[in-house]
Amino acid sequence: MTTIFGVPMQALFGQLLLGLINGSFYAILSLGLAIIFGLLNIINFAHGALYMMGAFVAWMLLTYVGLGYWWALGLAPLVVGAFGIVLERVLIARLYKLDHLYGLLLTFGLALIIQGLFRNQYGVSGLPYAIPTELSGGQRLPFMFLPNYRAWVVVASLTVCIATWLVIEKTKLGAYLRAATENPTLVQAFGVNVPLFLTLTYGFGVALAGFAGVLAAPIYSVNPNMGADIIIVVFAVVVIGGMGSIIGSVITGFTLGLVEGLTKVFYPEASATVIFVIMVLVLLVKPAGLFGRTA
């Protein structure tokens, strides 16, 4: 069998793919966090819970309404986004004039409540969600077996990230968003309804989390704790990429997923901590993050 540095090719590519899948989730989730933090100055700790909610909405649509995966991929982000809009209007909007810490505490509390409600209702053993038939099976590549669904997750995630980036960087809407991130008072003084922008941005950011949740449902089991497990890593990704940097969060998300995968091959003992070690190193050398702008 072919080996690289004494590691079988099969294992190497298998772990790289797994890393890329994890990276896809890191990227979408940290992208949402970065957009929300950039404009609202809110460290959205509820992000993981809303990702979990996206997966549950997909499961509920299938179980109670009979709507399958493709419906869920469109509807679940809308449901989660609408839920986020209510949260923003009713609760988060009251905190903008206060320190970051209050937003963090509020959203952390919300995460606990949302997770608790789902745990109460559905337990913690996890609910199965089948891969849609169109994407079952896989491709036998020369060096590995590539499951179709996993390839789809990477493609879908990349597409959503790039589309979001294009909207932010290349459109008028994105120009408002960037300007309001820099100086909301002045944008408001030009006659732009900035509070509406904040609400829609929060809704969009958490809709991304809901979308990631649907993508994740067939890979991981649908579990109330799935958000809490991933969100800590995602926050490390955001810190490494630089709080509020859009493209930085996407690149860092995919890269760190791959780094994690490689670590599993070459030094499995460190695979759970490698991202945090990188975070510490980055904070020591570039406190604003790799792509962050120092204010």
Place this chain on the structure above:
Amino acid sequence: MKTVTPAAATGALLTVRGLEGWYGESHVLHGIDIDVRTGEVITLLGRNGAGKTTTLRAIIGILGKRAGSIVYDGVETIRMASRNIARLGIGYVPEERGIFASLTVHENLMLPPRVKPGGMSVAEIHTLFPNLKERAGSQGTKLSGGEQQMLAIGRILRTGAKLILLDEPTEGLAPVIVQQIGRTIQQLKAQGYTIILVEQNFRFAQTLADRHFVIEQGRVVDMIPNAELDANIDKLHAYLGV
């Protein structure tokens, strides 16, 4: 004591009466009274910290807390959000210019939404400030200070705002740029724009303004018509401490 004309009776485009303003806990404006007639250029003169910039911020509605009365074109704005005040047709050019680093020059120019019909076209703005056309694709904050000032003024002219609040447009700029800004303000005045200009340099202000309001410790302490400026030069020197 001077008698104060009620806001509705002055026939002015903008009437400010008894305007009070706060930055957090500190009370900065203590009853500002100003009238501006359509097509007029007025200046707010005064020492640093007298409340000139704060007055502009209060008019556009971005001061934390304000009280009194600000009537623009017959509409009381003291309780309105700044975005709605801007939509009445008031354009704000802040002292720090407010050019966005994450936007190109062109994006900066196109950012403020049109609030009234009759704003300048991009071509007209480029004729007024040719540098903005040449550097349309550059990052906004890569422009020189003078170019940033032109961009800050240019983007307001696009919106159709009829009253323009200009906060120290010449601050820190080379004399040749100051002259260009001065010519621009004269052109705008000739086109019927109404302008409130905050200015430290009253020699510059003198070439443009119809009337000068002197502000001291958050109050208007004097109003000097431009024609009488030279006759009042000693008094003005005393106000400004120059």
